[in-house]
Amino acid sequence: xxxxxxxxxxxxxxxxxxxxxxxxxxxxxxxxxxxxxxxxxxxxxxxxxxxxxxxxxxxxxxxxxxxxxxxxxxxxxxxxxxxxxxxxxxxxxxxxxxxxxxxxxxxxxxxxxxxxxxxxxxxxxxxxxxxxxxxxxxxxxxxxxxxxxxxxxxxxxxxxxxxxxxxxxxxxxxxxxxxxxxxxxxxxxxxxxxxxxxxxxxxxxxxxxxxxxxxxxxxxxxxxxxxx
Amino acid sequence: xxxxxxxxxxxxxxxxxxxxxxxxxxxxxxxxxxxxxxxxxxxxxxxxxxxxxxxxxxxxxxxxxxxxxxxxxxxxxxxxxxxxxxxxxxxxxxxxxxxxxxxxxxxxxxxxxxxxxxxxxxxxxxxxxxxxxxxxxxxxxxxxxxxxxxxxxxxxxxxxxxxxxxxxxxxxxxxxxxxxxxxxxxxxxxxxxxxxxxxxxxxxxxxxxxxxxxxxxxxxxxxxxxxxxxxxxxxxxxxxxxxxxxxxxxxxxxxxxxxxxxxxxxxxxxxxxxxxxxxxxxxxxxxxxxxxxxxxxxxxxxxxxxxxxxxxxxxxxxxxxxxxxxxxxxxxxxxxxxxxxxxxxxxxxxxxxxxxxxxxxxxxxxxxxxxxxxxxxxxxxxxxxxxxxxxxxxxxxxxxxxxxxxxxxxxxxxxxxxxxxxxxxxxxxxxxxxxxxxxxxxxxxxxxxxxxxx
Numbered sequence: 001x002x003x004x005x006x007x008x009x010x011x012x013x014x015x016x017x018x019x020x021x022x023x024x025x026x027x028x029x030x031x032x033x034x035x036x037x038x039x040x041x042x043x044x045x046x047x048x049x050x051x052x053x054x055x056x057x058x059x060x061x062x063x064x065x066x067x068x069x070x071x072x073x074x075x076x077x078x079x080x081x082x083x084x085x086x087x088x089x090x091x092x093x094x095x096x097x098x099x100x101x102x103x104x105x106x107x108x109x110x111x112x113x114x115x116x117x118x119x120x121x122x123x124x125x126x127x128x129x130x131x132x133x134x135x136x137x138x139x140x141x142x143x144x145x146x147x148x149x150x151x152x153x154x155x156x157x158x159x160x161x162x163x164x165x166x167x168x169x170x171x172x173x174x175x176x177x178x179x180x181x182x183x184x185x186x187x188x189x190x191x192x193x194x195x196x197x198x199x200x201x202x203x204x205x206x207x208x209x210x211x212x213x214x215x216x217x218x219x220x221x222x223x224x225x226x227x228x
Numbered sequence: 229x230x231x232x233x234x235x236x237x238x239x240x241x242x243x244x245x246x247x248x249x250x251x252x253x254x255x256x257x258x259x260x261x262x263x264x265x266x267x268x269x270x271x272x273x274x275x276x277x278x279x280x281x282x283x284x285x286x287x288x289x290x291x292x293x294x295x296x297x298x299x300x301x302x303x304x305x306x307x308x309x310x311x312x313x314x315x316x317x318x319x320x321x322x323x324x325x326x327x328x329x330x331x332x333x334x335x336x337x338x339x340x341x342x343x344x345x346x347x348x349x350x351x352x353x354x355x356x357x358x359x360x361x362x363x364x365x366x367x368x369x370x371x372x373x374x375x376x377x378x379x380x381x382x383x384x385x386x387x388x389x390x391x392x393x394x395x396x397x398x399x400x401x402x403x404x405x406x407x408x409x410x411x412x413x414x415x416x417x418x419x420x421x422x423x424x425x426x427x428x429x430x431x432x433x434x435x436x437x438x439x440x441x442x443x444x445x446x447x448x449x450x451x452x453x454x455x456x457x458x459x460x461x462x463x464x465x466x467x468x469x470x471x472x473x474x475x476x477x478x479x480x481x482x483x484x485x486x487x488x489x490x491x492x493x494x495x496x497x498x499x500x501x502x503x504x505x506x507x508x509x510x511x512x513x514x515x516x517x518x519x520x521x522x523x524x525x526x527x528x529x530x531x532x533x534x535x536x537x538x539x540x541x542x543x544x545x546x547x548x549x550x551x552x553x554x555x556x557x558x559x560x561x562x563x564x565x566x567x568x569x570x571x572x573x574x575x576x577x578x579x580x581x582x583x584x585x586x587x588x589x590x591x592x593x594x595x596x597x598x599x600x601x602x603x604x605x606x607x608x609x610x611x612x613x614x615x616x617x618x619x620x621x622x623x624x625x626x627x628x629x630x631x632x633x634x635x636x637x638x639x640x641x642x643x644x645x646x647x648x649x650x651x652x653x654x655x656x657x658x659x660x661x662x663x664x665x666x667x668x669x670x671x672x673x674x675x676x677x678x679x680x681x682x
Binding site: 030031032034035036037038039040041042044045046049058061062068069070071073074077081135136137138139140141142143144145146191192193196199200202203204206207208210211214215216219220 | 251252253254255256257258260261262263264265266267268269270271275280282283285287288291303304308310311312313341342343344345346347348349507508509510511512515516517518522558559560561562563564565566583585586587
C-alpha cells in the first residue's frame with residue numbers, strides 16, 4: 001500500500017470525520033438556540049393517544065410505508081428510498097472496514113452484500129438523477145446542491161462498488177478515489193441537504209408530539225369506536 | 229420602493245426583520261429539513277387539479293418562503309445563496325408575488341405535512357408567512373376586511389350585540405313553538421351553567437336554523453347551558469391570516485367569557501377552524517392555559533345519545549349520506565371517529581368517502597379561502613379533486629362538521645354539477661330527535677294550565 005493510500009484511508013478520513021463532527025456540533029447548537037414553541041393545547045381526539053405515543057409513531061412512520069399515502073401509493077419510489085439508504089450504510093461501513101478491519105473483506109458473502117447494496121444504490125442514484133432532470137416538478141424544486149449531492153453520492157456508490165473487494169493488485173486508483181471521495185463527502189455533507197438526517201429526529205418528534213396530543217397520530221384507518 | 233438589490237423597500241425590510249421574531253425551533257426544523265424529494269407533490273389538491281404546473285407543488289411553494297429563511301437566517305444560504313437557492317425580497321412587487329403563493333395557492337390544509345417523510349410542516353410556516361405579509365398590510369382584501377371585523381366588533385361577520393341577541397330571541401320563539409313549551413329558553417349570560425355554548429357568526433347571520441337545532445338538542449337533553457352575549461364567536465381569523473395577536477385576542481375573549489360566567493365547560497359548535505383555533509391553538513396564541521373543559525358539540529351530542537339523555541330515530545333521516553372530514557378537525561385535531569359514530573346513529577345509509585379522515589382532501593374553502601374572492605376561479609378549479617371524491621360515493625347528501633366546509637362544498641357541488649345536498653351533524657341529530665312524547669306532554673301540561681286559568 002502506498003503512503004498516499006494509507007494517508008487517505010486513515011489520516012485524511014480522521015481529519016474529515018473530526019471536521020464533520022465539529023460542523024455538526026455547531027449546526028445542532030445553532031438549531032437548538034431557536035426557542036421551542038410551547039404547546040399549551042389540551043389533548044384532543046380519542047383518548048388513547050398522547051404526545052409520547054405520537055412522537056414514537058412519527059419517528060418510525062418512514063419504516064411503515066403504509067402509514068403515508070405518499071409512500072403507500074408509490075411502492076417503487078419507496079423501494080428506491082430503501083435501496084438508496086442501504087447503499088449509504090454499506091458505503092459508510094466500507095469506509096471503516098477497509099482501514100480498520102480489512103480482514104472482514106475476506107468473507108465473500110460480506111463483499112457480495114456490500115456490492116449488492118452499493119450497486120443497487122448506484123442504479124437508484126442514476127434513476128434519481130434522471131428523474132430530477134426530466135420531471136418538471138423535480139426540476140422546479142431542485143437547487144444546485146440537490147443535483148450535486150445526488151451526483152456526488154451516486155459517484156461514491158460506484159467507487160464503493162468497485163472498492164468493496166479491497167483488491168489493489170490491479171492498482172490503487174479505485175480505492176484511492178473512493179477514500180478521496182469519502183473525505184470530500186464527509187466535509188461537504190454538513191453544508192448540504194445530505195445532512196437532513198441530523199434534523200429528522202427533531203422534526204419528526206415535534207410533529208409527532210403535536211399530532212399525538214391532538215389524537216391525529218397514530219393515524220386511524222378503521223373506526224376506533226367499533227373497536228373500543 | 230427601491231428596485232436595487234442592495235436596498236429593499238420598507239415593507240420588505242419589515243418582513244425580513246419580523247421573520248426572525250416569528251421563527252420557533254419547530255418552524256426552523258421544517259425550513260431546514262426539506263430534501264426536495266418531491267414525495268409531497270401529489271398530496272396537494274392544487275397540484276392534482278393543475279397538472280404540469282410545478283408552482284403549485286408544496287415543496288416549490290415552501291421554497292418561496294424557505295429562500296428568505298436561508299438567505300437571512302441560515303449559514304449556507306448566507307454564504308452560498310445560489311448553491312441552495314437562497315434569496316431575499318427587495319420590492320413590494322415581490323411581496324405581492326409571495327402573497328399570491330401563500331394565500332392563493334395553499335389552503336394550509338396540512339395534507340402535504342402528513343405525507344412528508346421528513347416531517348416538514350409547510351402549513352405552519354405558510355401561516356407564518358401570511359402573518360409577516362399581513363403585518364405590512366399585504367393581504368387579500370377579504371382577509372383584511374374579516375380580520376378588521378373580528379378585531380373591532382368581536383366576531384368575523386360584524387354581527388352587533390343587539391343583532392346577536394335578537395337572533396337568539398327569535399330562535400327561542402321558534403323553539404317554544406316547535407316544542408309547544410312557552411317556557412323553553414335559549415339562555416344568554418346565565419351564570420354557573422354546565423355548558424357555555426359558542427357558535428360561528430355564519431350561524432347567526434346566515435344559518436340560524438343550526439342554533440335552533442342545537443337548542444332543541446339541549447332542550448331535550450335537559451342541559452343547563454348558556455350562550456354568552458360577548459365572546460360567542462368561536463371562529464378565529466388569526467388562524468388564517470397568521471396574526472397570533474388576533475388569534476390570542478379572539479380566543480382569549482372566549483375564554484374570558486367562560487370564566488366570567490363561571491361556566492363549567494366550553495362547547496363549540498361545528499366549525500373546523502373554530503374548533504382548532506379555540507381548542508388547540510388558542511391557548512398558545514393567548515399564552516394562557518385553560519382550566520375548564522372544552523369540547524366540540526359533536527362529542528356533546530354523541531354523549532347525550534350514549535347516556536340516554538336524548539333519543540334519536542335514524543329513519544327520520546332517509547336517503548344516503550357521506551361524510552367530509554374538515555382538515556382542521558381531522559388533520560389538526562384528531563376529530564375523526566366521533567362524527568362517524570354520531571352519524572351512524574342518526575342515518576341509516578352512511579357511505580364512507582375515500583380517502584378519508586386525516587387523508588381527506590380539503591373542501592377548497594380552507595385557510596380563509598372563502599374570503600379571498602380574487603382566487604375564486606383557482607379555488608374552484610382545485611375543487612375538481614373533491615368533486616370526484618363526492619361523486620364516487622354515490623350519496624345524496626354530504627355531511628360535514630364545519631361551516632366553512634359547508635360553503636366550500638356547496639360551491640364545488642354547484643360548479644361541477646355534483647347534485648348533492650350539504651348538511652351538518654347538528655341538523656341531522658335535531659331532525660332525528662324523538663320529540664313526540666315530550667311535545668304531547670307539554671301540550672297536555674299547558675292545556676291543563678290554561679284550563680285552570682279559566
